[in-house]
Amino acid sequence: MKKVTTLFITVMLCSCSGIEFNTNLGAYVGSKVKTxxxxxxxxxxIDQYDAxxxxxxxxxxxxxKPGERKPTRRALVNDLKVKAHGLGGNGIVVESCGKSVAAICQLYMECRxxxxxxxxxxxxP
Structure with a gap:
């Protein structure tokens, strides 16, 4: 009986070795680290540094659509930070951030x- 149990456990462990779990948690955590x-x-x-x-x-x-989340400056600045990180940067200066009208949008916001x-x-000095 002991050999059968050991064999069963071995087969189960080997058959599960290729299982992968995919979530979007990695992307969320990755963007948090970058920001x-x-x-x-x-x-x-920024003028005080040799940036x-x-x-x-x-x-x-x-x-x-009216039920969707509304754009916020904070969310867009976080997106800018992720993009700056992608360029190898560790700082940003937000030049403009504001809401405007777009044809298919209830509310449109853009930051540069x-x-x-x-x-x-x-x-x-």
């Missing part, structure tokens, strides 16, 4: 900014 590593600066603050501009970034959201590689220490 934590990117800081938002004002134009005055290197990496490129323009933009994010937008369209609320197509610039991604930067910001050193840890401030530059020389």
């Amino acid at each position: 934590k590593g990117v800081k938002e600066y004002s134009l005055e603050e 290197t501009p990496l490129g323009f970034i933009e994010a937008s959201y369209c609320q197509e 900014g610039l991604a930067y590689a910001v050193p840890e220490r401030k530059g020389s």
Whole structure:
């Protein structure tokens, strides 16, 4: 009986070795980690560093139906941070962020900014 139990457990473990679990949790956690590593600066603050501009970034959201979530500045700035991280940046300056009208949207919001590689220490005065 002991050999049969051992054989059964061995077969079960081997047959389950190729099982994968897929969730969207990885994407959520990945974007949270990326946004934590990117800081938002004002134009005055970024001028105090020897920061290197990496490129323009933009994010937008369209609320197509009244029941959908509404766009927020915070969510769009987080999207900008993820994009800045993708460019190798650790800082952003949001140049504009606002709501506007779009044909198929109940509410449309767009933010634009610039991604930067910001050193840890401030530059020389």
